[in-house]
Amino acid sequence: MSIEEIPQGADVEVIPNKNEKKAKELIKKLGLKQIKGFSRVTFKQRGNLIYAIDSPEVYRSAAGTYVVFGEAKVDDMNQRIAEAQQAQQAQQAQQEALKKAASSAAAGAGAGAEGDEKSAEAINADMSKLALDAEAGNKAEEEEDEQIDESEFDPKDISLIVEQTHVSRAKAVKALKKHDGDMVNALMELS
Template sequence: MSVESQPVEKISELPAGSTTVVHAEKAQKLIQKLGLKRVEGITRVAMRRPKNILLIINEPIVYKSSNNAYIVLGKVTVEDMAAQARAFNESQKQATETKEEAAITEESGDAQPADTAKIEESFEQEKAVDETGVDAKDIELVMAQANVSRAKAVTALKENNSDVVNAIMSLTM
C-alpha cells in the first residue's frame, strides 16, 4: 500500500443532475480541501463492534489524513459472527445426529433377532413375577422413579422387604 497524493476523480457512474451526484461532488471537494491522500490497494475493510458484530466494506475508497486517521467510503454490510457460529454448530450437530442414526439403523438391522429374544424374555419375566405381598402403589412409584419395568420393580421391592426407598436405591445405584 502506498500513500500518494492524487486528485479525486469525479464520479461518472451516477446520472447527471441527481442529488446523489451533487452530494458526491461536494464530498470530493471537501476531501480535496482537507488534504487527504487516497490509499490504493485496499480491497476490504473490517471493523469489529461489540458482541461479535463485524462491519465489512468490500472494495472501499480509503483516504488517509496527515495524522494517521483514515476515512473509508463504501457500502457497509453487517456480519454477526455469533449467529454464524450458532448456525455452524447446529449444522455440525445435525450432521452428527444423522451419522449416529445411520449407525444405529445399520446395527439394528444386524441385531434384530437378539433384540426380539430379549423382548420375549422380558415379557415372560413380567408374567412370571408374583406381586403378592407388595402394594400396587409402591410398584408404580418404584417404576416411575427408577424408570424400570414392573417385574424389576416387584423384584426390588421383595428383595428390600417392601421398602420403597431402598428398592429405588438398589435399582438406580
C-alpha cells in the first residue's frame, strides 16, 4: 500500500527497519535530543546540487551537531532556476498581452496602459472598469463638446488633472467645480 492510498486522518505507524532502529538507539545513548518542527532539511553541494529531506527526524547534540533521518531526494537547483525563469517569462508575456488589450480598449476612453507593478487581476478589473467608463464616456463626450469656463481655476491645476487622469480638460474643470477647486478630491473622482 503506497502513501497515496492511505486515507487522511488515519492512524499509521511507520515501522523502521533494523538498521534505523539500531542507529536511533545509538543516538539516544550518545545523548542526542530529538527536535520537532522541521518540515524540510536541505543540503547544498557544489554545482547547485541540493539534497532535500521532507518530513525529517532531526536530532541535536549539546555541541550543536545535527543528525537527520529521512529519505533524501536530489534537487537540481539549475533546473529549478530555469523553471522559475520560464514561469516568470510566461507571466510577463501574459501581463504584456493584458496591457495591450487594456490600452486598445482604453484608447476610446482616454486611459493608457498601467505600470508593470499591476497584477493580472488588477488589469482585468481595470479593463472591466474601462468598458463601463467607455459607455458612460460616449454620452459624456457629447456633452463635453460645449465650452466650459476655465477662468476661475489655475491652468496648471487643470493640466495636472488632465495629465494624471487622462481625461479631457472639460471633464477636469467640471470635477474641480464640483469639488470647489479641491484638486485632491477632483483627482480621486476622476481616477
